[in-house]
Amino acid sequence: MVNPIGLSLPSFFLPIAVGLGVRPATYSQISAEHRDFIDKIAKARGYQHYKDAGRFHPDARKAFNDMVAAAKGEKITLAAFSTYRPYDQQVQYYFSDRPTDHGAIRKIWQPEAEDLAEIKRQYLARAEMVAPPGYSKHHTGLVVDLNSDKESYWESDTGKKTFQWLVKNAPRFGYQLSYSGAQGTGAVLENWEWQYVGNSKNGYPPVKIEDFIEP
Numbered sequence: 001m002v003n004p005i006g007l008s009l010p011s012f013f014l015p016i017a018v019g020l021g022v023r024p025a026t027y028s029q030i031s032a033e034h035r036d037f038i039d040k041i042a043k044a045r046g047y048q049h050y051k052d053a054g055r056f057h058p059d060a061r062k063a064f065n066d067m068v069a070a071a072k073g074e075k076i077t078l079a080a081f082s083t084y085r086p087y088d089q090q091v092q093y094y095f096s097d098r099p100t101d102h103g104a105i106r107k108i109w110q111p112e113a114e115d116l117a118e119i120k121r122q123y124l125a126r127a128e129m130v131a132p133p134g135y136s137k138h139h140t141g142l143v144v145d146l147n148s149d150k151e152s153y154w155e156s157d158t159g160k161k162t163f164q165w166l167v168k169n170a171p172r173f174g175y176q177l178s179y180s181g182a183q184g185t186g187a188v189l190e191n192w193e194w195q196y197v198g199n200s201k202n203g204y205p206p207v208k209i210e211d212f213i214e215p
C-alpha cells in the first residue's frame, strides 16, 4: 500500500496521517486516529491501559509515609515528586516538545515531519521513558516517583545508597520496583518509580493493579 506521500507502509501506519499535525493539550483533544496509533505503540511495548483512579490510593499513601519515616531513621531521604497523575497531565508529558525531555519527539509537530516511519520511531523512543496517556501506572494512584528521574542521580553515591535501601526495604511496606526493564513490560528500568502492591503480613492491604486495567 502506498500513502499520499509515496512511502510504502503497512496499513498499520496509514490512519495516522490524520490528526498528527495538531499537538493535543488534553486527553479529549487526541484525535481518534492519533489515539489508535498511540494505543498500538503502547501495546507493542507491553503497557496496560489503566482507569483514572482520581487520587493517590490511601493504602499506598499510608505505606509510603511509613516508608519515608523508616528511611529517615537510617539517614535515607525519600521524596515523592509524582504520585497520582490524571490523563491530561500524561498528555503534557508524552507530547512534550522540550528537546531535553527524554529525547525529543518535537519533529512530530513540524511540517517536515511527514516521514511516518520517523514519526513512529520518535513515538516508540518516547514510550521507552514515558507511558503514553492512558497507559501510565500513575493513573492508578498506586505508584510514587522518588527523588529524581535523572540517571546521574541514581549513579551517584547517594542515589546508589538510596536504591539499595529501597530494594532491601520497600517490600516491607508493600512497595516494589514498578518497571524492572524486562522486555515487553512497558518502560525501561526506572529506579525512581515504586509500585504499591501491599504486604498483609505487615498490615498493608494488598491492592492489585490488574483491577485498574481497562481494555
Ligand SMILES: [Zn+2]
Residues within 6 Å of the ligand: 082, 138, 143, 144, 145, 193
Ligand atoms: Zn513514574
